[in-house]
Amino acid sequence: xALDQKKEAQNFSDGLSxxxxxxxxxxxxxxxxxxxVVSFVVIAIFADFFAPYDPSKLDILNKLQGPSADHLFGTxxxxxxxxxxxxHGTQIALMVAGVSIGLAVLIGSILGAIAGYxxxxxxxxxxxxxxxxxxxxxxxxxxxxxxLFGPSLLTIMAIIVATSxxxxxxxxxxxxxxxxxAEYILSARALGLGMPRILxxxxxxxxxxxxxxxxxxxxxxxxxLEAGLSFLGLGVRPPTPSWGSILNDGYTYIRNxxxxxxxxxxxxxxxTIGFTFLGEQLRDIxxxxxxxxx
Amino acid sequence: MIIYTIKRVLLALLIMACAVxxxxxxxxxxxGDPANVMLGPRATPEIKEALRARLHLDQPLSTQLFYFFKxxxxxxxxxxxxxxxxxxxxxxxxxxxxxxxxxxxxxxxxLGIPVGCYAAINRNGKFDRIVGAISVSIIxxxxxxxxxxxxxxFSVELRAFPxxxxxxxxxxxxxxxHLTLPVITISIAWIGYISxxxxxxxxxxxxxxxxxxxxxFGLPEARVMSRYALRIAVLPSITMMGVSVAxxxxxxxxxxxxxxxxxxGSLLYESVLSRNYPxxxxxxxxxxxxxVGGTTIADLINAALDPRALKENx
Numbered sequence: 001x002a003l004d005q006k007k008e009a010q011n012f013s014d015g016l017s018x019x020x021x022x023x024x025x026x027x028x029x030x031x032x033x034x035x036x037v038v039s040f041v042v043i044a045i046f047a048d049f050f051a052p053y054d055p056s057k058l059d060i061l062n063k064l065q066g067p068s069a070d071h072l073f074g075t076x077x078x079x080x081x082x083x084x085x086x087x088h089g090t091q092i093a094l095m096v097a098g099v100s101i102g103l104a105v106l107i108g109s110i111l112g113a114i115a116g117y118x119x120x121x122x123x124x125x126x127x128x129x130x131x132x133x134x135x136x137x138x139x140x141x142x143x144x145x146x147x148l149f150g151p152s153l154l155t156i157m158a159i160i161v162a163t164s165x166x167x168x169x170x171x172x173x174x175x176x177x178x179x180x181x182a183e184y185i186l187s188a189r190a191l192g193l194g195m196p197r198i199l200x201x202x203x204x205x206x207x208x209x210x211x212x213x214x215x216x217x218x219x220x221x222x223x224x225l226e227a228g229l230s231f232l233g234l235g236v237r238p239p240t241p242s243w244g245s246i247l248n249d250g251y252t253y254i255r256n257x258x259x260x261x262x263x264x265x266x267x268x269x270x271x272t273i274g275f276t277f278l279g280e281q282l283r284d285i286x287x288x289x290x291x292x293x294x
Numbered sequence: 295m296i297i298y299t300i301k302r303v304l305l306a307l308l309i310m311a312c313a314v315x316x317x318x319x320x321x322x323x324x325x326g327d328p329a330n331v332m333l334g335p336r337a338t339p340e341i342k343e344a345l346r347a348r349l350h351l352d353q354p355l356s357t358q359l360f361y362f363f364k365x366x367x368x369x370x371x372x373x374x375x376x377x378x379x380x381x382x383x384x385x386x387x388x389x390x391x392x393x394x395x396x397x398x399x400x401x402x403x404x405l406g407i408p409v410g411c412y413a414a415i416n417r418n419g420k421f422d423r424i425v426g427a428i429s430v431s432i433i434x435x436x437x438x439x440x441x442x443x444x445x446x447x448f449s450v451e452l453r454a455f456p457x458x459x460x461x462x463x464x465x466x467x468x469x470x471x472h473l474t475l476p477v478i479t480i481s482i483a484w485i486g487y488i489s490x491x492x493x494x495x496x497x498x499x500x501x502x503x504x505x506x507x508x509x510x511f512g513l514p515e516a517r518v519m520s521r522y523a524l525r526i527a528v529l530p531s532i533t534m535m536g537v538s539v540a541x542x543x544x545x546x547x548x549x550x551x552x553x554x555x556x557x558x559g560s561l562l563y564e565s566v567l568s569r570n571y572p573x574x575x576x577x578x579x580x581x582x583x584x585x586v587g588g589t590t591i592a593d594l595i596n597a598a599l600d601p602r603a604l605k606e607n608x
Contacts, residue, residue: 029427131305132312135586137543139559140578143566147574148321217434224436228548231438232563244438251442251552254450261446265439276434 023285030281036274040267044090051084055241066259073263076249077256082263085241090267092242096153097222100160101215108165109211112172113199117180123173130166138163139228146234156235160222171214175207209286216279220272227268243268298597306590311363313582318362321571322355371579372572381576384561389580392550392557396542398477400535403484407531410492411524417497426493429486437545441479441552448475472555479549480542488531496527529596536592540585 024030043050053071058078065075073082115126142159149155176199179185188198223243229235230244231251238245243264250261353361365372371381406429413422448455455475499505500523508518547559554560558577565573 029430128309128312131309131589132316134540135309135313135582135589136317136578137540137547137581137585139544139547140562140581143547143562144317144574144578145320147566147569147571220434220436224434224438227436228438231548232551234566247438247442254446258446258451261442265443268436268439272434272436273431276430280430 020282020285024278024281027281027284029277033274033277033279033281036270037278040090040094040271040274043087044094047088047091051081051087053081053084055080055085055088056239057081066257074257074259076246076260077253082246082260085246086243086263086267088241089243089246092153092236092240093223093226093267093271096157096160096226097219100157101164101218101222103157103161104165105168105211105215107161108168108170109172109204109207111165112169113176113203115169116173116176117195117199117203126169127173130169133163133166136163138225142225142229143232143234146229151229151234151237153236156226156229159229160225164218164222167214167218168211171210172207175210176203179203179206209282213279213282213286216275216282219275223271224268295597299594302590302593306586310582310586313586314363314366314579315359317575317578317582318359319355321575322358366579371576374573375570381572384573385558385576385580388557388561391555392543392546392559395473395476395480395549395555395557396539396546398473399480399484399542399546402477402481403488403535405481406485406488406490407492407524407528409485410489410494411496411519411527413489414493414496414500414527415519422493425489429489432486433483433490435483437479437483437548438552440482441476441549444475444479445552472553476549476553476555479552480545483545484535484542487534491531491534492527495530496523499523499527533592533596536588536590536595539588543581543585 021034024034058080059075060078065071067074071081071083073086076082076085111126111129115123138159141163142156145159145162146155149158179202185198185202188202193201226235226242227244227247230242231248233245233248235244236242246260246264247268250258250264254261362372369382371385373379374381374384377384409425409429413425416422456472505518505522508522509515513521543558546557547562549555550557550559551563558581562574562577564570565577
């Protein structure tokens with residue numbers, strides 16, 4: 001019995017990808033989500049190839065134009081091609097989301113596993129840390145931090161890591177606590193395996209599913225946060241194209257041309273739908289009852 | 295219950311104290327002299343010295359923290375660097391606008407309850423599927439996009455709603471008119487989220503014994519729903535709303551800035567741009583109090599409505 005479970009745990013991570021992808025593609029919602037996410041990743045990687053123009057090439061004569069054959073999404077107040085800027089903005093958005101969520105998952109999982117597996121006092125201290133971080137409103141915290149350290153990509157990523165690791169920590173803690181008494185964990189302990197080894201080899205592989213779901217659902221929020229900060233002029237510095245700063249251009253010139261604003265919203269909406277659909281579908285596959293990482 | 299309440303409140307206070315101290319230490323541990331940052335490069339050494347003495351910056355960090363907490367207890371949140379007015383006064387001036395916005399948004403969000411309820415009763419029907427797809431897509435929709443699109447279409451293109459400000463607070467109709475778009479911006483995601491939550495818990499509750507029992511007794515279906523099923527099914531939504539005060543406040547900040555409404559968010563943004571540290575600190579502090587308060591109240595309501603939570607949390 002114990003051996004079976006252990007084997008299952010290993011098979012779970014081995015056969016994970018192919019089985020999951022099959023079940024994802026079978027459902028229309030999962031397929032749409034996966035397609036959107038994959039296309040954004042491809043666009044981000046080959047941004048130079050897809051973008052019809054240089055994103056920072058000025059063309060003042062053709063400023064604030066509506067959509068046309070030359071400029072599918074129109075041009076902004078400096079005559080730059082909006083579509084090209086959005087395509088290059090994809091790089092920033094996905095990089096911020098990928099790197100910071102990855103780090104947040106790492107830090108959160110380690111702390112959560114320690115909290116769930118370690119002594120009670122340590123659990124209390126770590127939970128206090130989680131609750132404390134959660135009591136800052138993200139944007140407000142971000143604004144305050146940006147004043148202190150100055151606006152930059154690094155600051156944004158640090159803010160996201162700092163505000164989102166408790167979500168993963170709590171998830172990991174709950175999972176660890178419920179696994180703690182599982183038979184195969186008990187038998188591993190009886191065999192004399194140490195705590196770090198049990199955590200890394202047995203507990204963590206079992207929590208990949210739930211964490212993947214929450215991470216996927218988290219991407220839209222992180223991208224929106226980056227867009228929000230850049231919109232407020234506190235994120236990525238110009239002339240680097242970011243969805244948020246393009247939204248800000250659209251907001252500033254809302255009475256001159258509505259097209260900048262409309263086009264800048266589209267990728268945000270698509271990315272949101274893509275990752276949310278993907279997350280929902282992953283949730284159905286892995287565990288129908290998991291809570292959305294509160 | 296009393297012991298649980300006391301424990302929960304003490305924990306909330308501890309969390310707040312830790313959050314505030316961290317914020318405080320962070321502001322003061324930044325490389326560079328805060329006085330320099332606050333006053334800018336053109337300030338004379340005498341002015342800097344005076345500011346340092348006034349803010350106790352010449353003393354060690356622990357002493358500064360002590361003064362800060364001492365001030366907090368007596369209701370002194372520090373002074374605005376520009377107008378020299380108490381920070382608390384300024385924050386309290388802006389608070390009602392944010393409070394009205396957030397509470398209206400929460401009230402509108404309860405629209406999700408009947409929607410989720412209906413979807414759960416007609417599970418896998420047409421309505422359920424359509425609503426399901428829509429709510430999943432709007433749950434994570436960033437407030438920034440929703441707000442800007444609403445502003446563009448309803449205010450700038452159609453001119454049906456005002457572009458900026460909170461309106462005349464004496465004329466409630468005008469105030470409400472200004473409130474409409476910002477409230478939609480914040481609550482649209484919540485309507486979707488709450489309908490999903492209610493749907494999920496409703497489905498679970500409907501299969502539970504006490505509901506089956508009520509039906510077996512021949513109670514009218516409407517009564518079974520309202521008295522026995524829905525009462526339990528809304529619990530997760532209440533908890534979620536309490537926990538999510540932080541999240542709601544975040545979208546409020548963006549919304550207030552987009553619609554140029556007065557409120558905590560606009561205040562914070564302005565004080566951030568002008569590097570008005572005491573004001574930044576005060577605004578974040580007040581919002582933190584709200585958030586921790588919200589979480590605690592949600593926990594307590596939950597415990598009162600569902601005594602099982604007491605054991606789980608202990």
